[in-house]
Amino acid sequence: xxxxxxxxxxxxxxxxxxxxxxxxxxxxxxxxxxxxxxxxxxxxxxxxxxxxxxxxxxxxxxxxxxxxxxxxxxxxxxxxxxxxxxxxxxxxxxxxxxxxxxxxxxxxxxxxxxxxxxxxxxxxxxxxxxxxxxxxxxxxxxxxxxxxxxxxxxxxxxxxxxxxxxxxxxxxxxxxxxxxxxxxxxxxxxxxxxxxxxxxxxxxxxxxxxxxxxxxxxxxxxxxxxxxxxxxxxxxxxxxxxxxxxxxxxxxxxxxxxxxxxxxxxxxxxxxxxxxxxxxxxxxxxxxxxxxxxxxxxxxxxxxxxxxxxxxxxxxxxxxxxxxxxxxxxxxxxxxxxxxxxxxxxxxxxxxxxxxxxxxxxxxxxxxxxxxxxxxxxxxxxxxxxxxxxxxxxxxxxxxxxxxxxxxxxxxxxxxxxxxxxxxxxxxxxxxxxxxxxxxxxxxxxxxxxxxxxxxxxxxxxxxxxxxxxxxxxxxxxxxxxxxxxxxxxxxxxxxxxxxxxxxxxxxxxxxxxxxxxxxxxxxxxxxxxxxxxxxxxxxxxxxxxxxxxxxxxxxxxxxxxxxxxxxxxxxxxxxxxxxxxxxxxxxxxxxxxxxxxxxxxxxxxxxxxxxxxxxxxxxxxxxxxxxxxxxxxxxxxxxxxxxxxxxxxxxxxxxxxxxxxxxxxxxxxxxxxxxxxxxxxxxxxxxxxxxxxxxxxxxxxxxxxxxxxxxxxxxxx
Amino acid sequence: xxxxxxxxxxxxxxxxxxxxxxxxxxxxxxxxxxxxxxxxxxxxxxxxxxxxxxxxxxxxxxxxxxxxxxxxxxxxxxxxxxxxxxxxxxxxxxxxxxxxxxxxxxxxxxxxxxxxxxxxxxxxxxxxxxxxxxxxxxxxxxxxxxxxxxxxxxxxxxxxxxxxxxxxxxxxxxxxxxxxxxxxxxxxxxxxxxxxxxxxx
Numbered sequence: 001x002x003x004x005x006x007x008x009x010x011x012x013x014x015x016x017x018x019x020x021x022x023x024x025x026x027x028x029x030x031x032x033x034x035x036x037x038x039x040x041x042x043x044x045x046x047x048x049x050x051x052x053x054x055x056x057x058x059x060x061x062x063x064x065x066x067x068x069x070x071x072x073x074x075x076x077x078x079x080x081x082x083x084x085x086x087x088x089x090x091x092x093x094x095x096x097x098x099x100x101x102x103x104x105x106x107x108x109x110x111x112x113x114x115x116x117x118x119x120x121x122x123x124x125x126x127x128x129x130x131x132x133x134x135x136x137x138x139x140x141x142x143x144x145x146x147x148x149x150x151x152x153x154x155x156x157x158x159x160x161x162x163x164x165x166x167x168x169x170x171x172x173x174x175x176x177x178x179x180x181x182x183x184x185x186x187x188x189x190x191x192x193x194x195x196x197x198x199x200x201x202x203x204x205x206x207x208x209x210x211x212x213x214x215x216x217x218x219x220x221x222x223x224x225x226x227x228x229x230x231x232x233x234x235x236x237x238x239x240x241x242x243x244x245x246x247x248x249x250x251x252x253x254x255x256x257x258x259x260x261x262x263x264x265x266x267x268x269x270x271x272x273x274x275x276x277x278x279x280x281x282x283x284x285x286x287x288x289x290x291x292x293x294x295x296x297x298x299x300x301x302x303x304x305x306x307x308x309x310x311x312x313x314x315x316x317x318x319x320x321x322x323x324x325x326x327x328x329x330x331x332x333x334x335x336x337x338x339x340x341x342x343x344x345x346x347x348x349x350x351x352x353x354x355x356x357x358x359x360x361x362x363x364x365x366x367x368x369x370x371x372x373x374x375x376x377x378x379x380x381x382x383x384x385x386x387x388x389x390x391x392x393x394x395x396x397x398x399x400x401x402x403x404x405x406x407x408x409x410x411x412x413x414x415x416x417x418x419x420x421x422x423x424x425x426x427x428x429x430x431x432x433x434x435x436x437x438x439x440x441x442x443x444x445x446x447x448x449x450x451x452x453x454x455x456x457x458x459x460x461x462x463x464x465x466x467x468x469x470x471x472x473x474x475x476x477x478x479x480x481x482x483x484x485x486x487x488x489x490x491x492x493x494x495x496x497x498x499x500x501x502x503x504x505x506x507x508x509x510x511x512x513x514x515x516x517x518x519x520x521x522x523x524x525x526x527x528x529x530x531x532x533x534x535x536x537x538x539x540x541x542x543x544x545x546x547x548x549x550x551x552x553x554x555x556x557x558x559x560x561x562x563x564x565x566x567x568x569x570x571x572x573x574x575x576x577x578x579x580x581x582x583x584x585x586x587x588x589x590x591x592x593x594x595x596x597x598x599x600x601x602x603x604x605x606x607x608x609x610x611x612x613x614x615x616x617x618x619x620x621x622x623x624x625x626x627x628x629x630x631x632x633x634x635x636x637x638x639x640x641x642x643x644x645x646x647x648x649x650x651x652x653x654x655x656x657x658x659x660x661x662x663x664x665x666x667x668x669x670x671x672x673x674x675x676x677x678x679x680x681x682x683x684x685x686x687x688x689x690x691x692x693x694x695x696x697x698x699x700x701x702x703x704x705x706x707x708x709x710x711x712x713x714x715x716x717x718x
Numbered sequence: 719x720x721x722x723x724x725x726x727x728x729x730x731x732x733x734x735x736x737x738x739x740x741x742x743x744x745x746x747x748x749x750x751x752x753x754x755x756x757x758x759x760x761x762x763x764x765x766x767x768x769x770x771x772x773x774x775x776x777x778x779x780x781x782x783x784x785x786x787x788x789x790x791x792x793x794x795x796x797x798x799x800x801x802x803x804x805x806x807x808x809x810x811x812x813x814x815x816x817x818x819x820x821x822x823x824x825x826x827x828x829x830x831x832x833x834x835x836x837x838x839x840x841x842x843x844x845x846x847x848x849x850x851x852x853x854x855x856x857x858x859x860x861x862x863x864x865x866x867x868x869x870x871x872x873x874x875x876x877x878x879x880x881x882x883x884x885x886x887x888x889x890x891x892x893x894x895x896x897x898x899x900x901x902x903x904x905x906x907x908x909x910x911x912x913x914x915x916x917x918x919x
Contacts, residue, residue, distance in 0.1 A: 212738025212788050227789045234792035274793070281796040283828050312782050312797050314763040335793070338786035340760035346743050347751075347758040358756065401791050402821060409828065 178240045179256050181387050187263030189387040190233060190272045191331065191378055197226045198271065198331050199374045203367045209345045211338065226334060230275045232396045235404060237279035239394070241291075242411045246650070250415070251294030254280065258299050261306055267378075268330035270309075270323070277307045284405070284412035291416070329376030337366050594697040595621035597638035599684040600629075603671070607678035615684065619643035620694075625701045626652045638686065658698035660691055670695045727769065727776045730890045732883065733801035734783035735826070737818045740809040741842040743785035744873035749883050750781065752876075772887050779887060798829040803836035803890040805882055808852070810841045810870065816852045823864060836889035837866045840882050844870040 178186060205211070205220040216224050237257055244250030257276055264273040279285060280303065292300070311318050316336055323332055341363065348359035396404070599615040619630035619640060629649040633642055661671045666684055668691045673680040685691045734742040750768055751758055759765060766781045782797055784790075798804075806822055808815040819839065827833065839861045841852065854870075861868035867885060871878040 209786075212786060224789070231789075231791055278790075278792040278796060281799070282792060283795045283825070286795065286799070286829075312784075312800065314767075315761070315765050317763040320761055335784070335787035335790045339784055340786075342743055342786035343747065343758065343760050346747055347755045362760070398789075405791070 177243065177253075178236070178260075179253055181390065183256055183259035184263045185384060185387055186260045186391075187267060187269070187272075188381045189384050189391055190260075190264065191267050191269045192381055192383055193388060193391060194226075194229055194269060194271055194331050195329075195376065195378050197222065197229055198334070199376075201226060201334075201370070201374070203371065206337070206341060206367055206370065207363055209342055212342075223334070223338075226271075228396075228398050230271060230335075231398060231401060232394070233272050233275035234279040234282070235396050235401075235408075236391070236394045237276050238282055238284055238408050241279075241285055241288075242408055242415065244291075245415075247288070247290035247294050247416070250288060250291040254285075254291065254295060255299050258295075258303050258306075262302060265306060268326050268328075268376075270319075270333045271331045273306065274310050274333045274335075277303075277310055281307065282405075282408075284408040287418075288412060288416050328373070329378050330373050331376065332370070332373050334370075337370060340366055594694060595619065595640075596685065596690060596694075597643075598694070601682045601684075603680040603682050605679050618648075620683075621647075622653075622697055622701065623650075625654065626650050627698075653698060653701050656698065656702055658695045658702070660695050672698065727778050728891070728894075729767075729778040729780055730887050731780045731782065731800060731802045732886055732890075733797060733804050734781060734785070734807060735798075735804050735819075735822045736807035736840075737812075737815040738785070738788040740807050740812065740815045741873045742783050742805075742807045745805070745807065745840070745842060745871060745879055745882070746781050746783045746785075748873045748876055748879045770884075770887075772884060772891065777887065777891070779883065781883075794825060795829050798826050801826075801830075802893075803838075803886045805838050805840050805886060807840045807842050809843045810852050810857070811843050811846050811849045813851045816841075816857070819860070834865075834893075836886055836893055837864070838882055838886050838889075839864070839866055839868045841868065841870040843872060843874075844877060845872040845875045 200222040202222065205223050208219050210216055210219040211223040211227070213219070241250050241253045241257065244253050257280065261273055261276045264270075264276065285291075295303075309318050309322050310316075310333070319333065319336060323330075323336075344359060344362045344366075348356050348362065350356065350359060596619070597617065598620045599617050600620075601615045602610050602613045604610075617632045617638075619632070619642075621628045621630070627650070628647045629651075630643040630646070631648040633644055636642070655674050655676060656672055657675065658670055658672045661669050661682065666682075668685045668688055670683050670685075670691050671680060672683060683691075683694065685694060734746060736742050746766070747755055747758065750766065766783065768779050768781075769776060770779055771777075782801065784793070784797065787793065804826055806819050806826075808819050810816075823837075826835065826837070839857065841857050857870075858868050869878050869882050869885070871882055873879060
């Protein structure tokens with residue numbers, strides 16, 4: 001049975017139904033892909049989009065666009081090699097994302113391209129549009145942009161083997177997110193949807209007390225419909241919050257809903273206000289500690305204040321008092337009256353004949369109050385069709401409520417698992433050397449932490465996560481390297497552990513991922529190196545001028561010439577990848593696994609210098625394409641066990657660039673800056689080598705966002 | 719939980735759980751008002767609070783019953799959270815209501831995250847034994863699986879009505895004394911730990 005709110009939007013499907021939301025003028029551009037943008041007709045959306053796009057354009061033109069240029073080069077190359085219809089799915093993805101951006105850009109630059117030949121547009125435009133896409137996440141003040149933070153935008157960070165739908169899914173979320181609609185618009189339109197249903201409720205339905213009985217659909221259809229509106233709003237709220245991949249994003253969505261709740265409170269719509277409050281108190285949301293921790297104190301207080309209204313203490317005395325104090329218009333929370341009616345019915349049963357006076361009086365009191373609320377007038381609110389369409393399109397089927405709730409709870413558990421500690425963490429913190437057997441749990445441990453969401457993001461985008469390299473698992477044996485100098489660990493100054501988790505997304509068979517599980521400590525007792533390094537046969541000491549990772553001859557020796565020889569040797573001791581010759585600097589797998597102790601200082605945050613900046617110690621780890629920060633346990637120590645198991649920050653490397661800074665004051669520093677955010681961090685490591693490795697690793701990952709085109713003689717598996 | 723032990727008698731918060739129409743509210747009313755149901759006033763703040771003598775000790779019981787709001791699924795989690803003990807009620811004449819108890823139990827455990835939360839499975843309407851749809855052994859089996867007591871009641875004849883509330887209050891009380899022991903122990907531990915840490919630093 002289809003109900004009014006069950007139309008169109010299937011939360012789980014990849015199809016995009018919202019073509020009708022698009023501007024007609026874009027249709028020629030977008031029809032090719034069955035996809036259309038989300039430009040709302042409402043003036044305020046346009047204004048926001050205009051301003052944000054302008055900001056982004058400004059940023060793009062000022063920022064350095066290396067990554068973007070690469071993407072463009074890639075697209076162009078693809079376009080030249082293949083007829084358009086046969087483009088690989090990934091290229092299609094890129095285009096789709098670009099198309100969306102193009103709509104923004106094209107619209108506001110007044111130079112729309114009506115044709116679908118987006119591949120042929122000038123590279124300058126393309127640069128802008130992609131840059132624009134990348135910088136969506138960088139303007140937090142425009143509601144239109146919130147969601148791109150949740151969905152990892154960068155088309156280039158995906159491998160070519162991704163299924164095409166993954167990015168559509170992301171875009172779907174971008175389009176239909178509640179964050180894209182201002183809070184007051186949402187509250188207004190929710191109220192407009194609520195009120196007619198409420199106004200239809202008949203006194204007979206209320207006095208029948210049949211809304212929980214089997215024939216409720218017949219006897220009390222309007223009460224049932226109104227209750228469904230409540231559950232619908234609540235379900236939608238939970239769903240939207242859970243759409244955020246990371247705590248910060250969820251917190252942002254939550255903040256948005258708190259704003260909606262505040263507005264509903266102003267509108268005296270206690271019905272939907274309670275629905276949203278309940279959603280945030282539901283098992284799925286309430287347990288998200290990390291998300292709640294990301295909320296501002298002010299928002300948390302607002303939430304507490306609003307939820308206090310609905311406290312069940314003292315027979316809902318707060319709610320009763322509050323309702324008394326309100327003036328029309330008001331949509332009350334009906335449930336309270338429903339319970340009262342049930343109790344009156346029970347306490348003063350109608351046993352045929354004349355209705356007992358007490359029953360009649362008490363019931364009539366309630367009916368009178370409700371009918372008074374039904375006189376409310378919300379005509380001053382202008383209906384906004386597109387938002388209403390969005391609100392009613394969320395698929396919710398009352399009968400499947402339990403299943404939906406179960407699903408949401410599972411999703412919640414996935415996002416923030418209950419017990420991040422466990423046997424895995426203890427093995428992970430083991431002071432002894434890493435070995436292959438331990439790698440699994442070690443990765444599992446990371447996987448349970450917030451860093452995990454990165455993994456799941458990758459999974460969501462189609463990459464299968466396999467802990468460890470295939471070979472590593474089949475051949476993995478423990479052995480003590482005989483070719484490594486016995487005391488190399490002692491020599492090493494930087495404490496670094498290299499793990500190549502084998503999650504590189506480029507299916508390059510020549511990838512010479514020689515994972516080295518080196519654990520170097522200052523104590524001579526822990527110099528064991530276990531691992532699956534087949535290629536350790538090289539005599540390390542004989543290769544002083546070759547690159548540490550891939551044997552490329554060091555051309556940047558000027559950077560290293562100042563390095564002290566001891567640490568250079570020691571660093572070489574750890575890094576022993578000699579398989580390939582065509583790799584620049586560092587294999588992505590190796591780069592994806594850097595970790596070590598660093599000190600960090602904020603130089604500039606979002607264009608502003610911080611009032612106080614100090615060096616903070618972190619255990620920094622590259623995980624997938626993000627930096628994971630682990631806070632220190634105590635004041636000193638630079639080894640893994642001196643830092644907490646739980647990361648405190650996870651930052652995607654998208655848009656970040658690193659370079660060694662030639663600071664005379666502090667040695668071994670490198671800088672990390674974001675092209676568009678205007679944020680600059682300074683990092684200090686223990687040795688010039690470490691600094692260099694970090695810089696390389698980060699640059700490598702940043703450039704990896706651009707997938708390399710497959711060589712023509714290699715088959716694509718798509 | 720939120721009650722200070724110094725302020726008057728101990729307060730035990732009981733939550734009535736179950737599908738619509740199983741007689742939750744009838745049980746509540748019977749227990750609260752007995753034959754003085756005429757005094758019931760739905761909007762009064764203390765309508766669902768009562769002072770009782772539990773094994774010679776005066777305690778207060780606060781019953782939260784959202785009868786009539788069963789279909790407001792979204793509000794459940796929050797009121798489960800505030801509960802200290804649960805009466806999970808079904809009607810022995812209605813198999814669906816018995817099946818629903820499984821979901822209620824799961825939801826409660828999810829929110830409370832505690833397998834041994836004070837909980838009673840209550841088969842109501844036992845005066846209608848001739849219309850019984852849920853066999854007694856099935857009810858007992860389920861209670862056994864959950865390791866909770868099973869009691870059959872009749873709000874109509876008042877059979878076992880006091881018993882279920884008092885049994886539950888006893889469980890809540892013993893649970894609270896356990897908890898307070900555990901927390902004070904933990905607090906001591908914490909002190910110890912802190913002191914240790916200080917000497918380390």
